[in-house]
Amino acid sequence: MDRRTLLAGVGTVAATAASTFPAPAIAQGIRELKMVTSWSKNFPGLGTSAERLARLITQNSGGRLQVKVFPAGELVDAFEVFDAVSAGLADMYHTAEYYWIDRSPAFGFFAAVPFGLTPNEMFVWVHHGGGQELWDELSAGFNIKSILCTNTGVQMGGWFAKEITSPESYKGLRFRMPGLGGKVIERLGATVITLPAGEIVPALESGALDAAEYVGPWNDLDLGLYKAAKFYYYPGFHEPGTGDVVGINKELWDGFSTEEQQVIETAAAAEYSYSLATFNANNRIALKTLINEHGVKLRKFDDSILRALHKLSDDVVAEIATSDPLTQRVYDSFSKFRKSIMTWTDLSERAFLNARSL
């Protein structure tokens, strides 16, 4: 999913001038905290996750931390949340870190990597594999403390007007696939076209696009992609479990009591369970609707395509690693962990899922 373009229609409200932001209000021991987000109001899955996280923090602090959510465009635009929190103009953000790869390519590893980690594996890397320490080092350079709090689950591979059968099928394909996934399919000869979400269906219908990727069944049904392309491919190799984050102004974070920090960390870990379950619950239902009511044809990418995509993905990610020493260290940690957890996941989750579907 490209949330930049997804939200392009939202971000026209000018950011409130910096000087008009009050510092966190302190009245009778109650602290009001502004959470700015990269999501439109009630955007299913991600907007609702930010809202639930805010409620969890507010409730679990006994109301001492009152978190108020601002959808994209209300206080600042979708892609101004990083700078706003960094500067202390807002208190916290809910976003995906891959929006900040222009600050450092290392941020991408804390959101989604093609052929990378599943949602459960990502939580292990961050909490047990050295991920959080590297993330702290990275974010501290921008005066931010980041905590993993949301996951979309495995995404889908995209909507295609015609079936594709081999890596060669990508040659000349006009494909809306942003981010690292787009860089990968370009190496197969596809032409990557960037469009806001609202323009995808018309572009597919007019033939300006041959294929497009968005999120998963829940959001894709909502956007109406099935109206313009019938072949729905899986798996979503490019975003196998996209993590989202609550980022807190670091001076504010450092000033919190241990108890306040624990309330936020606990709420984030709880929201990881809640958000992932919400995506999977709704994707399960939406998938049925797409197939039974809209005649969508599911297709698995051919193994020859997946092998080619995997090889190119590894190349693209390894090239990013060379950007700077910290990104290289994040890549090294991520890659070493991925190799190690794959051995266990293959024997446990993967082997069980395959056995169950024999």
Next chain:
Amino acid sequence: MDRRTLLAGVGTVAATAASTFPAPAIAQGIRELKMVTSWSKNFPGLGTSAERLARLITQNSGGRLQVKVFPAGELVDAFEVFDAVSAGLADMYHTAEYYWIDRSPAFGFFAAVPFGLTPNEMFVWVHHGGGQELWDELSAGFNIKSILCTNTGVQMGGWFAKEITSPESYKGLRFRMPGLGGKVIERLGATVITLPAGEIVPALESGALDAAEYVGPWNDLDLGLYKAAKFYYYPGFHEPGTGDVVGINKELWDGFSTEEQQVIETAAAAEYSYSLATFNANNRIALKTLINEHGVKLRKFDDSILRALHKLSDDVVAEIATSDPLTQRVYDSFSKFRKSIMTWTDLSERAFLNARSL
């Protein structure tokens, strides 16, 4: 894993007489809550999960709910926790619900079902698939409110002295595999032998056992199973993501403020993420140790074996469902959900994991 026998060595301390349990202490607004568990002190994974959950509740309530953990045998024995909480002699338990199938077979569905749900799927069933409502109805009959809070992840299939190649290999096999898994392999002709954890290794060494199942690499390494059998089979079809639970005396629960209830629910959802990650993190490392340092030979069950086990598992579980009307309703809900979520999981998690390992 058979936690009954696992803990047989622990439970020799006589339960404290009922009358000596004080009601939850109320002093200066602070409530002291006793959490009794089915685990020995610091039992890796489950004992440590109970301890962490207690800390999360205590911290997130600002210390107003002070949860103190009692390992099995300290206040009550491992398998007396249900009755103790039901009667209000203790405030809450941390256990696996399949220990209470003699109260109602329906409890088994809230822990582990052969060829059932993965950890993530189970959380979806409970929170979005009608599971919690049925669980509430079931537990209310025993004056208990149960909340899903822990998951072990996918377990392993067991340790074998010799390789097995087909369903026929199970004939006459003396196998330590308790619970529903044991009922399944009995139908393949295995002889199920129940032994406490501490007696498994000697029994394998003496030839009294041909095979044994325990948990996963982390706990299995700890118990030293690799010393007595070299073939380590996967996947653990019988426990594909065992859920554990915090059960609270229902009168106590109903008397909590909404805020107190939310603190406990949030802590449980957070602990679900933390516990699963801890199991996966440690299993990942222990598996490497078993292979590289102890010469363990990994083997995947042959597809013919998995197909036979799956068919027999479905039979065993369906037979249990007929026990009583509530169990039938729980089974119906579980089965319908399982079928529905499998379609989505197969396209997302399973398809991605297979693509990544091509």
